[in-house]
Amino acid sequence: MVAPSGLTTETLSVIYIRESEYSEQDWHSTMHSHYFTEMLYVTAGEGAMQFDDHREILTANSVIVVNPYVRHTEVSTADKPLSYIVLGVDDIRLAKDEMLVENFYLFTDHSKEILPLLNLMLVEDQRQLQGYERVKRQLASVVVQLFLRATEIHLVSPVDRVPRDGQLVKAYLDAHFKERLSLESLSKALHFDKFYIIHVFKKAFNDTPMNYVTRQRIEASQDLLRNTDYAIGQIAMITGFESQSYFNQIFRAKTQMSPSAFRQAHK
Known part of the structure; x- marks a missing residue:
């Protein structure tokens, strides 16, 4: 998918792909931000994404994308622990248009199109066979394109980079x-x-x-x-x-x- 600005998902970089699950013993939520964009896909449980001024409820198949430099943290409880896959991608930022850039975008993946791609990325990351970085990048490009299509938002110019x-x-x-x-x-x-x-x-x-x-x-x-x-x-x-x-x-x-x-x- 090509954004009106001419940007595409094909130039993105994968920072990481990993799974995480809430544990009352060692999960201590701390507000933080990234210089890259982060996508979180909830696979099970219930929780929320906490921002400075509010929180967004997350349930199974919720997909939330947080833009660069936005303070946030994940929160959950022990009775319905939050499990999710998180994908960090650089060199992209999402928005409705250049003049309206929100801190985050949220939707529910009812068709479950994105989850198999994320699982395949996890397998590639774990096995690290020949060409795995390229495969991860191509899969991430498709994941982002599916998110853009589902939410009717697009790519905008990246923010000025902190060194x-x-x-x-x-x-x-x-x-x-x-x-x-x-x-x-x-x-x-x-x-x-x-x-x-x-x-x-x-x-x-x-x-x-x-x-x-x-x-x-x-x-x-x-x-x-x-x-x-x-x-x-x-x-x-x-x-x-x-x-x-x-x-x-x-x-x-x-x-x-x-x-x-x-x-x-x-x-």
Whole structure:
């Protein structure tokens, strides 16, 4: 399918394709964003996609596409756990037209045309036989075309890109902020000089990497304080703090209240 702008799905890049299932023990929803477009297909269960100002209910065969740089997270419950396939694709953005670009687009795949293609992509990704990257890209192109046809939206020009190195750093921090991190460990993992990491992240997001990590940890801890009965020490450990005392210190400095007081105020 060719968009009015002349853009096509044939030039997209596949960032990842994977399956995920809600688990009460290790699922801790944290708001995040991507520099690429993300499609989520619900295969079972019930849940929602949480945005900054509202949430969209998701059920089996729901398909939601989130445009780049939109903060979101998936939420679910243990009684009807959410299972889904998520596809990350770069170099595309979806909209009704160039002047009306929504944060997300949602529809229900009643005909179940998209699911077999996503399952085939998962198989290709797991087996990694000759030409699998090309096969994944072609399948992703068809998946996106089917979504465009079903929703009567189309491709528009990609947004101005945050420098890719800055996004690489942010993506790593989003995935690993609950672990023990330092500029040295970032440098080793990303193969960037630590001073370059500070520079590129500051330029892209007007923040330092470690301050961003702290904010992510605090946000994740607030979510656990509101929605679980975990002990304060457990929450400190889950969200990456060295100790409960250090967690208490940082939490109070960032929120002007203790974790216990925050929990009491939001229960």
